[in-house]
Amino acid sequence: MKIGLDFDNTIACYDTAFGQVTDEWNCVTADTPRTKLGIRNHLRSVGNEETWTRMQGHVYGPGMQYAKPYPGVADAVQALRAQGHEVFVISHRTRKPFLGPPHDLHAFARDWLTNSIQHQGAPLFGPDQAFFEETLPQKIARIGSQGCDLFLDDLVDVLRHDNFPATTRGVLFDPNREHVAEDNAGFKVIHAWDQLAQFLPR
C-alpha cells in the first residue's frame, strides 16, 4: 500500500514548543496556561494578535528545535516499510511566515524531519519521500497524484476536503482525544501511532 502522512501535529508535536518560546519571549502572564490554546487565548485577550502570528512563524521555523516526534513515529514508519508499504510525508505550510523574519519554513521542516525521524541513525524520509506544499488544495492534489491508499492527518478538514480522493482511506490522528466520536463519517480515528497498523492488510 501507499501510505501518506501529514507532518505538523501528526509527526511533529508542538505541545511544549509554544510554552518554551513563550518563556523565551516573556510575553504572557505567569498564570497563563503554557499550551498553544492557552497562549493564543491570552495574547488575543490583550489585543496582541501580532505576537501570536509572529510566534507561529517562529515555532514552525527556528522554534522547531522544541518540537518532538509523537511517540512511536519512527518505529511505525520502519515497520510499515519492512512490510513492503511505501510511506511518504505530504504536508502543507506557507513558505514564509506571515509576520517576522522571512525564514524558509519548508527548509526548517525538512531539516527537522531528516534529523528527528531516523532508524538506526539514518533518516527515514529522503527528499523524494517528503512533499511540502504551500496550500491545502496543493496538498490534497498531491495525496491524489501519489496514489495514497491511506492518509493520516490530524485535521478533519483535510480528510473531508471536497477533493480528497475517494480511493484514499482517511485516518484521523487524535492524540488528545479532542474529536467527537460520533462525528467520524468517512474516516477512522487513532490516538497513537502504534494503532495505525490495524488498518493494513497482513
Ligand SMILES: [Mg+2]
Ligand atoms: Mg497537521
